[in-house]
Amino acid sequence: MDLNLFWAKKSRGIDGSAKWLSLCQHLLDTKFVIGMLYNHYLSEHQRQIIENAIDGDDAKKIVEFVGITHDLGKATPAFQMKKSYQGLQDLDENIVEKLFMHGLVPDDYMDLLSSSNRSPHALAGESLLKKFGVNNDVGSIIGGHHGKPIEYEDDCNDINDFSENYYYEINSKNNIHIKWADLQKEIFDWAMDEVGYDDVEDIPGIKSITAQVIIEGLLIMADWIASNDNYFPLFDEDQDTCDYEARMHEGWLKWFGNDSWNPEYNHDSNKYYQENFGFSPREFQDRIFKAIDKSQNLGIMIVEAGMGMGKTEVALSSVEQLSQKSKCNGMFYCLPTQATTNAMFYRVYNWLTKVSARNGDEMDIQLVHGKASLNDKFADLPHNADIGESRDEGVMVNQWFTGNKTAILDSFVVGTIDQLLLLALRKKHLALRHLGFSGKVVVIDESHGFDSYMQTYLCRALQWLGKYHIPVVILSATLPAQKRAEFINSYLDKHTKESKIYNDLAYPLVSYSDGDEVKLIDDFVPVKKSTEIEVKPFMGDENDLLNKTKNLLSDGGICGIVVNTVKRAQVLSRKFIEAFGEENVEVFHASFLDTDRSKKEKRLLSEIGKGKNENRPKLKIVIGTQVLEQSLDIDFDVMFTDLAPIDLILQRVGRLHRHADNNDKRPNKLKNPQLYVLSMNSDYEYESGASFVYGDFLLMRTQYFLPSKINLPNSISNLVQKVYDFSIPIQVDAEINEKYVSAQEDYEVKINSKKVAASTYTLKNYSDMQDSLIGWLNNDSKESNGNKHSYGDEGLAQVRDGEDTIEVIMVKRGSESGYCLLGDSNNDISGLIADGNYKKIKELAQNTIKLPRIFSKVYNIEHTIDLLEEFNRQNLSNWQLQPFLKGSLGIILDSNNQFKLDDYTLTYDSNIGLMIE
Structure with a gap:
């Protein structure tokens, strides 16, 4: 029988004419695309995962088999009798008439089978493959290629429960039933022959879930590309064949951008840093560079070091080293907020430009967050769809990857942490995200800033990255040891209680896994340039704060005031503007227009940023919230801060006397760094905003352990570990202790409730998976939160608490x-x-x-x-x-x-x- 009888796609052309594509042609298109993606898009690392999961066979063959059988379920009456969405009545009637002429529908056929929607073609394809003897490890990939694998193996009984959807006639002896069954088997045999299998028993199993997920993601990607009629055009109504070689060649070249990145870097750390960053590495950076070079199988690396010590350069150099060692072909660099992500995008772009020039490669880069399209630098990059073969810049944007679900598939991506957390969210098309991450080195910056809700997603994401053997670099200046251990244990998928992971107070500290062994670098040469900061509790009200500031700034100076809520910042700003003048007070928090906030940020950086001492004003007061601690490389002569958890106070104080170049310009009163901590009092009662945001438990522990002097960076780890090691008690009187115990109970209830809330939609534990993708996304989270309005970024709210x-x-x-x-x-x-x-x-x-x-x-x-x-x-x-x-x-x-x-x-x-x- 004519295998081009069945249709796969119908549409109206630009000129209004009816267009269609035969099923077999679409299957051939997809087989070709997925094969090319296997060769040219996947990293060697990803190919190795697949090859290791296939028993002694050509891994590419099973990948192409998945491509050529993915829409087998369209060879059913339930699909073939569907009418086109665009009202192409003549085309619909012609297709049904051909089915009738070949004896595939009865004389009194119904236009549409009443239960056809119970047998979607992905499920039908998996059911047919199971009937033909294909195992679940392969079949579940077919069943999930529209975003979600089937929930239960019994779902494949659909072929028996709704046999009219598969054969039109229920009676297996009916001639129409037999013809449908024969034609489906003929297409299956044709598909095996096209790939090179003689018998169904030749189809190898796919032994690992990680390989199955990668192939699932690759199939979705290939299907989307092959279904794009800009690359693979539909046929005219009277056409059913084409010049296959020309179609494949032209279609691929229209889509394809660049070959996979194969990093080659200078193994001399000094030369590498000079070439890429323009300076020689510090001892801290040099030691890490050399440790990575010597490692055999580095998995996760956690770098804890003070602000301004060059952790970003460590991360970027590590990406190139680890990509070469692990045969990965890209990077995902994530941060907590859009503001920090935008700032990092510029730094990554500059580094990538140098890497591109050095290697002679053309690099694709993506910025991924809700407002990426409004980032000027990202928007100004050339897009390969626009510039044809004339590519003047080495770094560009591949337009195909700019969609919400495809951006993560590009080679180099800078994005918010949400994009990584979504790796652990049960949601349709999750395999695409896993495909994107399973070939890249992952960098997680400012990792201290995640609450228990986000931590639940992050740890599950780390577990899956560990199963993919993807190198992960985690950066923080203020990381509690408990989180350090959680990150390592999640990645290695074990629950080690090695004391060295929990108790090492060295600073800087680098913890990394080499195979299953956890190693530490904790003997760095002590930092010569440290800053000793005097910590002074400040008990007064707003008027007292104003008077104290006037006194401190009597000879000028730059003062930072960081408070915990926007409302408090606004109340203070009115008083200070009235006292000091609008021109001398800058207010910085989240409740500004994005454009105004951007202007304020640029103004602050130009006046009190790094290397800007020629512009440094004689008098400036900056009043802000937590946004001041997140990304701005600015320098205060004196600082006031609301009491907050110790790690956040240390982040804030990192902006105090930050740049030594400004020391000669500081007024005599402010030559020595002074930190005034607001809201501290002997009865441990706190400002309501601070209690609401952080809870009293961490505030009480922070107040108790906060010393009269902080040495940066040497005090950081010791202070963070004391506050966050809850086994260390605080010694207070009975009345305060009663409040403390109650606050701890509230804290623990809140933490547990966050974990429970997050686990509702968290991806399965890897060890809970069976031998196929069946049930991988059971209890899939809804596409929206149930509200009638679809407002904001769907899904992102589920990986952030609040x-x-x-x-x-x-x-x-x-x-x-x-x-x-x-x-x-x-x-x-x-x-x-x-x-x-x-x-x-x-x-x-x-x-x-x-x-x-x-x-x-x-x-x-x-x-x-x-x-x-x-x-x-x-x-x-x-x-x-x-x-x-x-x-x-x-x-x-x-x-x-x-x-x-x-x-x-x-x-x-x-x-x-x-x-x-």
């Missing part, structure tokens, strides 16, 4: 019906937006801000979004027609910079931020 937030684009009323950007009230942009002006639309899209959390509580988030959507329908409806704006919500401030929302008034001040009454 309430939902609502982000809006903020503009100001410029005329009766128009609007303008804040700070540019003379230029009405509403007409340009309506006309689709790309530049202005992109500029507008950057003016986002998160609304106060009072609007996004569980009990009122739906109501808030209803109000905003109604406002947008009436005032900003054309936004939904524009790129970068579709799905966005906007608010328009009045002439007083105010907006009424429900029973509240929002007021925006470019100096103080968004306020609510």
Whole structure:
């Protein structure tokens, strides 16, 4: 029988004509693509995982077999009788008429089988393969190629429960039933022959789950590429064959960007650092470089070192070393926030440019977070779809990889930690994410900043990375030993209680696994340049703080004030602006327009950043929240901070007397670094915002162990371990101890509840997997949280703890019906937006801000979004027609910079931020 009888795809062409593609042609396309991906996209590391899982056979053959059989389930009445979505009635009728002419449907056939949706073609394909004798380890890959493997092996009984979907006629002796069965077997035999198998028993098993997941991800990727008619065009209605060689050659070249990266680096650490970073390595960096070179099978490496010691350079050099050793072909570098990720993107780009020039390779790079498209550096990179064969820059963006689910598949990716945590979230198309991570060295920066909820996902992700034998580099300045041990144990998938992992207080400290052995580098030459900081409790109120600051800054100076909540920062900023003048006070927190926050960040870096002492102002007060401790390389002469957990205080104090180049410019009163800690008192009662954010337990332990002097970096590890080693008691009177015990109980309940909440959707423990992907994603998390609104990045909220937030684009009323950007009230942009002006639309899209959390509580988030959507329908409806704006919500401030929302008034001040009454 004609194997081109069945269809795989139907669509309407640009000219309106009907297009189709035969099933066998699509299967051949996918076989070719997956084979090419195996050769040219997979890293040698990934190919080795697959080869090790195949018993004495050509691994590529089983991969191509999966490609050529993936849509076998379309050779069923349930699929072939489907009508096209675009109403191609003539084409639908022609296809059914051919089936009728070949005796595959009866004279009185129904247009559509009533139960056809019970046999989706991925499940049908797996069921047919099982019938033909293919084992679950291969069949489950076919069943999951649309994102989710079947939940239970019994699901393959679908072929018996709904046999009319497979054979049209239930009676196995019926001629139509027999013809369907024969044709399905004929396609299966044809597929085996195309790959090179003589019999089903020749199809080897795939022994490891990791290999199955990689092949599953590769199949999804190949199917998506082969299904893109820009690469592999559909046929005209009367066409059923093509020039196969030309089709494959042209289709692949249209998609393919660059061959896999094969790193070659200078094994002389001094030359490597000079070539790539422009300086010689410190002893700390040199020792790590040489340890990696000597390692046999380095798995996970945790680098604990002080701020400014060059951990980023350690990570980037390690990527190149470990990629060569492990035969990986890329990197994923992740950080906690979009701001820190954006800052790191520039550094990675500069390093990658030098690597590209040195190796003569063209490198693809991706920035992955919710606003990556608005990052100027990323947006300005050439895109290979735009520049054809003329490639002037060595680093570019491959456009195919810029989608939400494909960006992680590119070679070099800088993104937020969410992208890594999603590796452990049961969600459709998870195999694609595993495919992306299983060939890259992974760097996790600022790893101290994850709560127990995120830690649960991170540890499960590390377990799977360990099973893939992917090198992982973890960086932190302030890492509790318990977390250090959790990271190592998760990666090695064991629960060692080796005291050296928990108790080593050396600093810097490098812990790494070489095979199953955990090694330490804890004998670095002591840091010569240390900073001793005087720690002074400050008991006064806001007025006392103001007076103290006036006294300290009587001869000028740069003062940092870090508090725990936005509201507290705003209250203080009003007082300080009134006392010192708007020009001398900078406020920095999360409740600013993204554009204003970016301007503030650049201004701070230009005035008090590294190497900027010629611009350093005589007087400056910076009032901010935790965002000051995360990414800004700035230098204060004196600092006040709200009490916070010790690791965060140390991060904050890392900005105090940070740059020695400024020492000669510091006023005499501030020549010695001084840290004033607010909210500390003898009865251990704390400011409500601090208690809410951090809980009293860690605050009490921090206050108890906080010394009168901190030596940076030498005190860091000792202080962090004391506070976070809960077996070390605090000695307080009975009344305080009662409060302490209660706070500890609250803390433990909160930690456990976070772990339980996270585990609801966490990927299975590797050891709980059977011999196939069946059930891999059971109890799959929903695509949205159940709300009727689909607002924000679906899925990301599930790997971060906390309430939902609502982000809006903020503009100001410029005329009766128009609007303008804040700070540019003379230029009405509403007409340009309506006309689709790309530049202005992109500029507008950057003016986002998160609304106060009072609007996004569980009990009122739906109501808030209803109000905003109604406002947008009436005032900003054309936004939904524009790129970068579709799905966005906007608010328009009045002439007083105010907006009424429900029973509240929002007021925006470019100096103080968004306020609510």
